[in-house]
Amino acid sequence: MxxxxxxxxxxxxxxxxxxxxxxxxxxxxxxxxxxxxxxxxxxxxxxxxxxxxxxxxxxxxHGLALYLRRIVLRLGNARELGLDEVQRLYREFNDLVSLVQDVTTHRLFLLMHPDSNPSPLINELRRLGLQVSDPVIDELG
The missing domain is CATH 3.30.70.100 (Alpha-Beta Plaits)
Incomplete structure (x- = not known):
């Protein structure tokens, strides 16, 4: 598309x-x-x-600094996303730049296009069985 x-x-x-x-x-x-x-x-x-x-x-x-939306989500469980799940999220959510899960601190770090709405991605993460809270940090920069 x-x-x-x-x-x-x-x-x-x-x-x-x-x-x-x-x-x-x-x-x-x-x-x-x-x-x-x-x-x-x-x-x-x-x-x-x-x-x-x-x-x-x-x-x-190449070192060019971009203005992106940074979102940190707290996870209520430590289930780690599988590689196939992460790859599918990148394909399905075109605004997603980076997704990093820290199972030690139970946090998920996202970089997205500044105009993006993270709600559909958060809902999909919940559908995958992650207990996602509302964003701890949601900022542009």
């Missing part, structure tokens, strides 16, 4: 660095269009070939 997303980034004052990120994104399989408008990256991609997470991780790997 064709998806277009815009993500704001912190201007580093390095035009060459931003151009490197744009070129790297353009080289990824499934990326249909990449543009820049001020401090925003506009990316059109085929979500059947590449995930939003893949794209944002490529950007962050």
């Amino acid at each position: 064709e998806v277009t997303r815009a993500v704001r980034f912190e201007d580093m004052g390095c035009e060459g660095c931003v151009n490197l990120v744009l070129d790297s994104l353009r080289s990824m399989d499934g990326v249909l269009m990449v543009a820049r408008s001020g401090n925003e990256l506009i990316i059109t991609y085929d979500s059947d070939k590449v995930t939003f997470s893949d794209l944002m991780n490529m950007v962050m790997m």
